[in-house]
Amino acid sequence: MNADELISRLSGPLSLRRRVVTTVALLGGLLGAAFVGLLWLTEPVLPVRTQLAFGALVLVGLGWAGYGAWVLTRRTPLFALDRVIAGWLALAATGLLAGLTVLVAATRGGVHAAAYAMVVVLVLVAVGNLVRARALRAALLRRKRELGG
Numbered sequence: 001m002n003a004d005e006l007i008s009r010l011s012g013p014l015s016l017r018r019r020v021v022t023t024v025a026l027l028g029g030l031l032g033a034a035f036v037g038l039l040w041l042t043e044p045v046l047p048v049r050t051q052l053a054f055g056a057l058v059l060v061g062l063g064w065a066g067y068g069a070w071v072l073t074r075r076t077p078l079f080a081l082d083r084v085i086a087g088w089l090a091l092a093a094t095g096l097l098a099g100l101t102v103l104v105a106a107t108r109g110g111v112h113a114a115a116y117a118m119v120v121v122l123v124l125v126a127v128g129n130l131v132r133a134r135a136l137r138a139a140l141l142r143r144k145r146e147l148g149g
Contacts (some may be wrong), residue, residue, distance in 0.1 A: 001060065022082070026068025035062030050109075060093045074121065079144065080137035087130030094119075094126040 040046070042056040067089055071082045098119045105111045 018082075022068050022071045024068075025064050025086070026072065027065075028064075029061045029064030029068060031061075033058045033065065036061065049103075058097055060096065063089050063092070079140045080133060083133035084137050085131070087126070087133040091123075091126040091130055094122045098123055121125070 010090045036054055040051070040058070046054070067082075067085055070085075074082075101111060101115055101119050105116075109125070
């Protein structure tokens, strides 16, 4: 096997599993954004905080839909870039959740300890996924350079 064949195996098309997961992210993001957007539009008077939360949820859903569309339409090797972008999206959404939890706690005099624990766990998982995705991408790119690609 020569270097070009090995590089093509490293950077081949998305597997069926990755395509299915990415399609679920695309459809989940679209459906979530549409559902929250319709709910937002049908409520005549909402507090400002609720409108901001709905807007943030719509943006998160559209972000995941955009990610799914980008991954599924790429025709070049991704070298795990899709996983890095998904990691950043997850960290951004989780950071938004953490910020909103702190905002609710500040305006209402606190929230249940389980809410804080959930946010901490989600942030740790998102950071862990991002670190793992970046390490995988670096390893693939290093291997590509070693093979002369």
